[in-house]
Amino acid sequence: MLLDGDAWDDKFQQFRVEAWRLETLPQYRVSRERDELRDFRAGKRIDPLTFNDAYMDDLRRVRREGKMKGRVHVLTRPLSEYLEYEFMYYEPHVRAGEDIRIMDVTDRTNPLAGVQDFWMFDKSEVVLMHYAEEDGLQIGREVFEGDVAPFVEYQRIALAESVPFKEYVKGIDLRG
DSSP states (O other), X not given: OXXXXXXXXXXXXXXXXXXXXXXXXXXXXXXXXXXXXXXXXTTOOOOTTTOOOHHHHHHHHHXXXXXXXXXXXXXXXXXXXXXXXXXXXXXXXXXXXXXXXXXXXXXXXXXXXXXOOEEEETTTEEEEEEEETTXXXXXXXXXXXXXXXXXXXXXXXXXXXXXXXXXXXXXXXXXX
């Protein structure tokens, strides 16, 4: 089943314990980020200590409700321009309560090679994220209708093989 609009938004309101994401691409083409990415290319940066947005408000709501939202981003160095841009927002998102981790596979075998991006809700429902690989344009979301056990295992591996975002970027100036 393809997922869009309110049905997609509802996933983030209705999960009971955890919404978790695996990100595997070096870039994503998201129309609502177009202006921010243009500003980033022009040298404009947010102040991660004072930045606030609706996503952070929602993260705080999730935490108040005793829920958790997290992700692991699998990457290789050097970071793509998009990842540098995204990292700028990861810092305040962590501060607002998101568990963001990085699995750097630059100098090692990727234990999740071939696993596509997905969201998992409460370890019971998986939504596969479909992208045009050449540029990260999202082309669809699909509720996975099989056994979610492999995705629970992918999450276990991703968490075991990654480090918290703040640990990963220690010593890196994200204010560039």
